[in-house]
Amino acid sequence: MYRKITMAAAVTAVAALALAGCSGTSTTTPSATLDNSPVKLTMSAWNLAATPTNEFKALADAFTAEHPNVTIELKDYDAAKYPTLVTADLAAGTATDLITIKTVVDVVPWAEGGQLADVSDVKIGDGVKGGASYNVDGKQYAIPYRLDGNVIYYNKDLFKAAGVADPDGTWTWDDYVAAAEKLKTGLAAAGSKALPAYQHGWNTLTQNFATVQTGNDVLKGDFSYMKPYYERTLKMQADGLQLPLATVTANKTTYQAQFGKQSAAMEIMGTWYVSTLVAQQAKGDADKFAWGIAPAPQKDAAATKAPVTFGDPTGIAINAKLEGNKLAAAKAFLAFIESEKGASKLAAMAITPAFINDAVTAAYFGLAGVPTDDLSKKAWSGQKILPQNLPNAKQPVANTALVAMHSAILTGSGDIDKAIADAQAQFKNSAG
Amino acid sequence: MTAIATDASVSSMPPAHRRGSKLRRRNTLIGWSFILPNFLGFALLTLIPVLALFYLGFTNWNIFGTAKWTGLANFQRLIGDTTFHTALINTFYYALIHIPLSFVAALGLALLLNTKIRGAAFFRTAAFFPYITSIVAIAVVWNLLFSPQYGPINEFLRFIGIANPPGWLQSQEWAMPATAIVSTWRDMGYYMILFLAGLQAVPRELHEAARMDGAGVWQRFWNVTMPCLRPTTFFVTVMLTINSFKVFDLILVMTGGGPGNATLVLSQFIYNQGFEQNNFGYASAASIVLFFICLLVTIGQFLINKKRSA
Numbered sequence: 001m002y003r004k005i006t007m008a009a010a011v012t013a014v015a016a017l018a019l020a021g022c023s024g025t026s027t028t029t030p031s032a033t034l035d036n037s038p039v040k041l042t043m044s045a046w047n048l049a050a051t052p053t054n055e056f057k058a059l060a061d062a063f064t065a066e067h068p069n070v071t072i073e074l075k076d077y078d079a080a081k082y083p084t085l086v087t088a089d090l091a092a093g094t095a096t097d098l099i100t101i102k103t104v105v106d107v108v109p110w111a112e113g114g115q116l117a118d119v120s121d122v123k124i125g126d127g128v129k130g131g132a133s134y135n136v137d138g139k140q141y142a143i144p145y146r147l148d149g150n151v152i153y154y155n156k157d158l159f160k161a162a163g164v165a166d167p168d169g170t171w172t173w174d175d176y177v178a179a180a181e182k183l184k185t186g187l188a189a190a191g192s193k194a195l196p197a198y199q200h201g202w203n204t205l206t207q208n209f210a211t212v213q214t215g216n217d218v219l220k221g222d223f224s225y226m227k228p229y230y231e232r233t234l235k236m237q238a239d240g241l242q243l244p245l246a247t248v249t250a251n252k253t254t255y256q257a258q259f260g261k262q263s264a265a266m267e268i269m270g271t272w273y274v275s276t277l278v279a280q281q282a283k284g285d286a287d288k289f290a291w292g293i294a295p296a297p298q299k300d301a302a303a304t305k306a307p308v309t310f311g312d313p314t315g316i317a318i319n320a321k322l323e324g325n326k327l328a329a330a331k332a333f334l335a336f337i338e339s340e341k342g343a344s345k346l347a348a349m350a351i352t353p354a355f356i357n358d359a360v361t362a363a364y365f366g367l368a369g370v371p372t373d374d375l376s377k378k379a380w381s382g383q384k385i386l387p388q389n390l391p392n393a394k395q396p397v398a399n400t401a402l403v404a405m406h407s408a409i410l411t412g413s414g415d416i417d418k419a420i421a422d423a424q425a426q427f428k429n430s431a432g
Numbered sequence: 433m434t435a436i437a438t439d440a441s442v443s444s445m446p447p448a449h450r451r452g453s454k455l456r457r458r459n460t461l462i463g464w465s466f467i468l469p470n471f472l473g474f475a476l477l478t479l480i481p482v483l484a485l486f487y488l489g490f491t492n493w494n495i496f497g498t499a500k501w502t503g504l505a506n507f508q509r510l511i512g513d514t515t516f517h518t519a520l521i522n523t524f525y526y527a528l529i530h531i532p533l534s535f536v537a538a539l540g541l542a543l544l545l546n547t548k549i550r551g552a553a554f555f556r557t558a559a560f561f562p563y564i565t566s567i568v569a570i571a572v573v574w575n576l577l578f579s580p581q582y583g584p585i586n587e588f589l590r591f592i593g594i595a596n597p598p599g600w601l602q603s604q605e606w607a608m609p610a611t612a613i614v615s616t617w618r619d620m621g622y623y624m625i626l627f628l629a630g631l632q633a634v635p636r637e638l639h640e641a642a643r644m645d646g647a648g649v650w651q652r653f654w655n656v657t658m659p660c661l662r663p664t665t666f667f668v669t670v671m672l673t674i675n676s677f678k679v680f681d682l683i684l685v686m687t688g689g690g691p692g693n694a695t696l697v698l699s700q701f702i703y704n705q706g707f708e709q710n711n712f713g714y715a716s717a718a719s720i721v722l723f724f725i726c727l728l729v730t731i732g733q734f735l736i737n738k739k740r741s742a
Contacts, residue, residue, distance in 0.1 A: 025554070072527025080651060084707060087495060090496070091495055091496060109496065110496075111712045112495075112496070113495060113497055114496065114497070115496060120569055128539065145586050197590065204524055210718065214608070244580075244581065244601075245580065246579075246580045246599055246602030246691075247579060247580070247581045247582065247600060247601075247602075249690075250575045250576065250578060250579035250581075250583065250601060250602055251575070251576060251579055251582070252572060252575065261567075313507055357617075393710075396708050396709045396710070397709050399708075400708060400709065403688075403690070404689065404690060404692050404693045404696070406692075407442070407690035407691035407692055408692030408693075409606065411599065411602045411603060411690075411691040412603075412604055412691065412692065413605070419692060422692065422693070425515075426514070426515045426693070429512075429513045429515050429516075430513070430515070430705070
């Protein structure tokens with residue numbers, strides 16, 4: 001394996017050196033207006049074969065309907081290896097014209113490597129969220145089209161059976177734990193085997209709430225502010241309110257089965273899960289039960305008035321090699337995906353767009369199976385969604401350390417301070 | 433007939449000489465054409481990249497753009513990098529458990545299955561099976577077996593009266609031994625086959641003679657079997673050592689380096705630096721260190737073997 005890695009690195013090296021010779025002049029041309037000559041663009045995407053109705057095709061088709069001279073051809077990539085494969089294609093000079101940004105952290109190496117066009121002249125509209133995640137050194141390198149924040153999913157049937165009041169949108173983390181405790185006794189009394197809550201194994205679900213709700217910045221290298229959030233998670237594990245991380249990792253539990261099969265009454269997850277759950281309930285892969293979504297728990301009562309959660313956008317960038325009419329067409333496409341038209345198209349597919357207004361909300365909640373109560377609407381559109389990852393080269397370095405810290409704390413004997421100190425040292429080693 | 437014909441062609445002077453060299457050239461070309469596909473693949477995918485590694489290790493290359501020469505900066509950074517130290521220590525820790533454990537298990541199995549017990553062929557196949565099983569399946573199944581709360585292993589340990597069984601893959605103390613156990617279970621079948629082949633070559637007469645002289649089972653094992661097995665033992669130790677130092681896939685699918693950094697090994701450190709953080713120069717430097725560790729240990733083993741066989 002070690003040999004394979006070095007091999008891959010070196011092959012990319014040769015390709016990159018070859019490319020460096022011919023792409024030294026990539027500067028952004030001033031935005032030209034799109035004329036009516038035929039333009040064919042290619043766009044990178046993933047999971048196309050498995051999902052015939054996907055957001056990429058929907059956006060491309062809707063854009064072509066407005067600009068019949070522009071066709072957008074999709075290129076399918078393996079979702080799990082997407083960043084690596086696109087990086088290799090960029091280095092080899094064979095990447096698509098439009099590059100979908102799956103993970104925010106990829107923008108930095110691609111932008112700093114001169115692979116992405118500066119799209120600062122595509123104005124980010126009022127009400128479009130997530131644009132800052134693609135801003136590297138003051139220049140915009142991609143336009144967001146979807147942004148999923150984290151919310152509480154709760155099983156209304158299980159809450160009712162346990163005799164516990166539904167979330168009301170004013171929950172602090174203490175309220176969340178208190179509700180879980182009540183659920184534990186209530187569910188046991190009702191003869192249900194369900195646990196009160198499920199927390200998936202991702203480090204972000206403890207760490208990023210701490211970061212965005214206390215207004216901290218992980219890239220400063222001090223992670224000690226996460227301690228209270230960890231103490232709460234540890235308490236929930238110890239009191240049997242949720243599966244311990246050790247079991248989640250060992251048994252490879254999935255968040256879809258835990259909530260969809262009613263093994264847990266609450267689960268904090270991104271809004272992308274809404275469409276999955278609706279589809280799984282319709283197909284019978286998930287149980288049929290009433291559910292809703294609520295804003296994420298907050299650090300204190302005052303904060304619940306303007307709830308803060310986290311999430312990263314998905315966006316589209318333009319290959320730096322594009323010029324002339326192709327570049328103009330690509331920029332027109334970027335302007336389209338963030339517009340109300342693009343957003344409505346996505347919302348009608350149960351996707352949470354980066355731009356939300358009343359019309360978009362109506363399109364989303366008009367879908368069969370999506371909960372229509374006011375709290376669900378508030379959770380979907382009324383939370384402030386702060387970035388999960390920052391467009392900074394130090395972010396992936398921090399992530400490696402933070403992933404290790406998460407498992408160290410939640411599976412360890414509970415020496416939080418040592419685990420935090422280790423992670424800070426690890427971050428400092430690599431980030432300098 | 434052919435022998436005579438060849439003799440005749442060799443003995444007759446000038447024209448035959450030309451024909452002989454032509455034949456030799458033809459044979460050489462045929463030989464080359466046989467190894468060419470493999471050699472091309474090796475050169476393109478292994479040799480050139482490994483050579484490039486020795487250059488990249490001294491640069492700050494990050495995929496795009498040019499690689500700037502930074503001299504020994506990457507290596508100086510490695511010396512002060514505590515995460516690298518952790519990975520280095522973990523790699524040696526893994527090797528220290530995995531090498532002797534696999535060696536003893538494989539040799540034991542081979543000795544057992546070399547006797548004429550009933551169903552030896554079946555058990556040989558059974559022991560080899562883990563080696564050809566998909567590593568992802570191995571990871572999922574062993575993770576479930578080792579699951580601290582509901583896993584069968586801990587259920588059993590609790591049943592026999594151990595109140596607080598270890599957390600295995602989910603505990604920082606036990607994750608590495610548990611991984612080494614799984615890896616031994618997976619590899620022992622392969623090394624068993626090598627030992628079995630070696631055991632076939634031990635002359636029966638030596639055993640018989642030793643028995644005549646009154647040597648017991650242990651004495652025969654130490655004084656007849658082991659010396660005769662030395663070429664095999666040497667090969668197995670070298671392969672085991674190299675494979676232990678560059679362990680990667682098993683760790684990645686079993687624990688991902690966790691919990692914390694308890695099972696972070698050198699190859700994964702290199703992977704993280706290169707493919708997650710885009711520090712290909714720094715990752716190359718760490719690869720060079722790993723390369724030299726493997727090289728030095730192997731040279732050491734060669735020297736020891738040479739001394740013993742002298």
